[in-house]
Amino acid sequence: MATQFGSCSFTSPPSSSSSTFLVPSSFKNETTLFREFPRNKHFPSWVSQIGSRNLGRNHFRLKSSNGHPLNAVSSHDGLAANPLAKDFAESEGKGELFPFSEQANGDCTISITVVGASGDLAKKKIFPALFALYYEDFLPKNFIVFGYARTKMSDDELRSMVSKTLTCRIDKRENCEDKMDEFLKRCFYHSGQYNSEEDFVELDNKLKEKEAGKVAHRLFYLSIPPNIFVDVVRCASLKASSESGWTRVIVEKPFGRDSESSGELTRSLKQYLAEDQIFRIDHYLGKELVENLSVLRFSNLVFEPLWSRNYIRNVQLIFSEDFGTEGRGGYFDNYGIIRDIMQNHLLQILALFAMETPVSLDAEDVRNEKVKVLKSMRPLQLEDVVVGQYKGHSKGSKSYPAYTDDPTVPNGSLTPTFAAAALFIDNARWDGVPFLMKAGKALHTRRAEIRVQFRHVPGNLYKRNFGTDLDKATNELVLRVQPDEAIYLKINNKVPGLGMRLDRSDLNLLYRARYPREIPDAYERLLLDAIEGERRLFIRSDELDAAWSLFTPLLKELEEKKIAPELYPYGSRGPIGAHYLAAKHNVRWGDLGGDDS
Numbered sequence: 340m341a342t343q344f345g346s347c348s349f350t351s352p353p354s355s356s357s358s359t360f361l362v363p364s365s366f367k368n369e370t371t372l373f374r375e376f377p378r379n380k381h382f383p384s385w386v387s388q389i390g391s392r393n394l395g396r397n398h399f400r401l402k403s404s405n406g407h408p409l410n411a412v413s414s415h416d417g418l419a420a421n422p423l424a425k426d427f428a429e430s431e432g433k434g435e436l437f438p439f440s441e442q443a444n445g446d447c448t449i450s451i452t453v454v455g456a457s458g459d460l461a462k463k464k465i466f467p468a469l470f471a472l473y474y475e476d477f478l479p480k481n482f483i484v485f486g487y488a489r490t491k492m493s494d495d496e497l498r499s500m501v502s503k504t505l506t507c508r509i510d511k512r513e514n515c516e517d518k519m520d521e522f523l524k525r526c527f528y529h530s531g532q533y534n535s536e537e538d539f540v541e542l543d544n545k546l547k548e549k550e551a552g553k554v555a556h557r558l559f560y561l562s563i564p565p566n567i568f569v570d571v572v573r574c575a576s577l578k579a580s581s582e583s584g585w586t587r588v589i590v591e592k593p594f595g596r597d598s599e600s601s602g603e604l605t606r607s608l609k610q611y612l613a614e615d616q617i618f619r620i621d622h623y624l625g626k627e628l629v630e631n632l633s634v635l636r637f638s639n640l641v642f643e644p645l646w647s648r649n650y651i652r653n654v655q656l657i658f659s660e661d662f663g664t665e666g667r668g669g670y671f672d673n674y675g676i677i678r679d680i681m682q683n684h685l686l687q688i689l690a691l692f693a694m695e696t697p698v699s700l701d702a703e704d705v706r707n708e709k710v711k712v713l714k715s716m717r718p719l720q721l722e723d724v725v726v727g728q729y730k731g732h733s734k735g736s737k738s739y740p741a742y743t744d745d746p747t748v749p750n751g752s753l754t755p756t757f758a759a760a761a762l763f764i765d766n767a768r769w770d771g772v773p774f775l776m777k778a779g780k781a782l783h784t785r786r787a788e789i790r791v792q793f794r795h796v797p798g799n800l801y802k803r804n805f806g807t808d809l810d811k812a813t814n815e816l817v818l819r820v821q822p823d824e825a826i827y828l829k830i831n832n833k834v835p836g837l838g839m840r841l842d843r844s845d846l847n848l849l850y851r852a853r854y855p856r857e858i859p860d861a862y863e864r865l866l867l868d869a870i871e872g873e874r875r876l877f878i879r880s881d882e883l884d885a886a887w888s889l890f891t892p893l894l895k896e897l898e899e900k901k902i903a904p905e906l907y908p909y910g911s912r913g914p915i916g917a918h919y920l921a922a923k924h925n926v927r928w929g930d931l932g933g934d935d936s
């Protein structure tokens with residue numbers, strides 16, 4: 340644990356004078372504040388020396404989760420957007436990142452402001468994730484957490500609200516209660532309007548008081564409805580950005596409803612922020628199995644040679660929830676399942692799955708490859724999509740509501756709560772391979788998985804033993820993202836004994852058996868990365884544009900033509916149309932009808 344600290348050191352300004360000089364009125368462009376490690380170069384020797392000495396909590400952590408130095412800052416938009424930053428990096432940085440004495444002494448602080456602190460996501464995910472990081476000693480020595488929302492609350496009331504959702508989930512230790520108390524003492528609250536600069540001046544004053552003159556980095560988490568993102572960014576940028584350290588903003592989805600609104604949102608945010616200050620979160624990228632996808636692929640010789648149209652018949656990305664939109668119908672009706680899950684979570688997984696090997700694990704190298712894949716994809720056609728909506732259903736004495744029974748959903752709403760789609764990547768690696776996506780609410784199970792179905796074995800010596808249905812004998816690799824994380828490969832195997840009987844077995848890496856510790860929540864990883872300035876798991880604006888370009892024409896057509904969704908009973912396996920869609924592409928959904936459905 341000893342080297343887990345010190346984001347401060349890698350993410351701080353070289354000197355206060357340079358930061359003042361570079362950024363006059365809005366959030367400070369981070370790129371102005373750092374010297375950057377050259378990509379793919381060796382670190383100065385002191386870096387590894389200090390790392391190997393395990394210096395302790397006031398010193399910095401030397402490697403981020405991708406094995407790179409922390410805060411190897413992007414030059415993607417930041418430098419381009421700010422010529423002063425570029426000059427500085429060229430003249431001063433000489434490509435290296437240096438620690439600064441005040442940080443090495445731990446004399447800096449991180450202030451995390453959760454905007455929308457009274458809301459569902461803040462309570463359910465953000466505060467618990469922050470506490471988990473604290474509990475696991477991943478936060479720097481000096482940090483504070485501010486809640487900000489319109490609801491009137493005292494610090495104690497916020498603490499009481501937050502305490503209800505904190506758990507010592509990992510490796511419960513005896514001092515759990517003490518740790519919670521210590522964490523809660525660092526939580527404060529400020530009530531204000533989202534569009535009031537005066538209220539953000541007050542927040543700034545409170546932050547300064549707690550920061551007590553230290554070099555202060557500020558992270559704002561926008562856990563609010565998207566229509567107020569820009570107001571908050573404007574007020575925070577003008578009135579509450581850090582004067583001595585970096586300022587970053589985590590933006591929750593949805594990032595717009597289509598290409599136009601997403602572009603507009605990005606343009607508005609960029610009036611106040613540089614691209615490298617914006618951390619667009621897609622929490623699926625923080626999930627353990629999604630993070631492991633690249634490890635599996637790029638660090639095992641056995642997979643990469645198979646990873647193409649030559650051996651893979653189809654890829655399936657499946658998301659299902661066994662509950663409806665209860666409580667979120669108002670939000671959901673304006674978006675629907677395609678925008679809520681497919682355009683972001685499933686498409687991000689697809690891009691990671693299908694990208695070429697990046698030059699390095701640097702955030703920009705990885706995101707460059709993802710963008711290339713997204714740009715190689717065919718925009719979705721209506722005939723390659725099936726939409727559904729759940730209807731009410733009774734089972735025994737229990738009855739389940741229809742989507743439109745939700746009082747916040749307009750009568751007769753055509754918003755899909757289920758969709759299946761066939762996507763194609765028109766490049767050399769994936770030409771002709773269907774990537775099937777399926778996402779739905781109120782289905783029979785909660786599950787997220789990636790299924791890779793391989794081609795048939797040519798001239799299979801054992802084909803007589805499989806019977807007529809060769810599809811049943813196809814190898815299938817499954818990455819079960821949740822629940823009960825696992826990676827398993829379906830193989831054909833001889834049943835022991837005399838004679839030659841074959842069956843299907845799983846080579847199974849079941850996480851709970853192999854790694855008997857709780858897996859961190861996605862928000863923990865992503866919050867830590869944002870604090871450390873690691874952008875690899877956040878969405879860059881050009882990725883976002885490419886993702887919207889794929890879905891926008893389809894969404895427009897669905898809405899303009901008022902396509903009625905196929906109704907499916909709450910708790911069922913979804914509309915029949917999804918099977919026809921798969922069959923059209925010679926695919927059988929791996930999660931249905933088989934041995935692990």
Ligand SMILES: NC(=O)C1=CN([C@@H]2O[C@H](COP(=O)(O)OP(=O)(O)OC[C@H]3O[C@@H](n4cnc5c(N)ncnc54)[C@H](OP(=O)(O)O)[C@@H]3O)[C@@H](O)[C@H]2O)C=CC1
Pocket residue numbers: 455456457458459460461488489490533561562563564565567591592593670
């Ligand atoms: N909840 C979830 O599971 C997930 C949420 N998200 C996204 O995270 C963000 C926050 O989600 P969630 O916490 O559920 O949202 P909430 O609807 O709970 O809103 C958060 C807070 O914002 C304020 N607020 C709500 N509506 C308005 C409004 N119309 N105008 C001004 N302020 C408003 C309220 O605080 P107050 O009244 O005190 O100011 C509320 O407590 C959203 O962008 C959502 O899409 C993403 C993934 C999952």
Ligand SMILES: O=C1O[C@H](COP(=O)(O)O)[C@@H](O)[C@H](O)[C@H]1O
Pocket residue numbers: 622660679680787
């Ligand atoms: O982003 C969203 O994700 C959740 C599902 O997240 P999970 O981590 O619980 O799988 C989904 O319920 C919600 O509709 C969507 O906005």
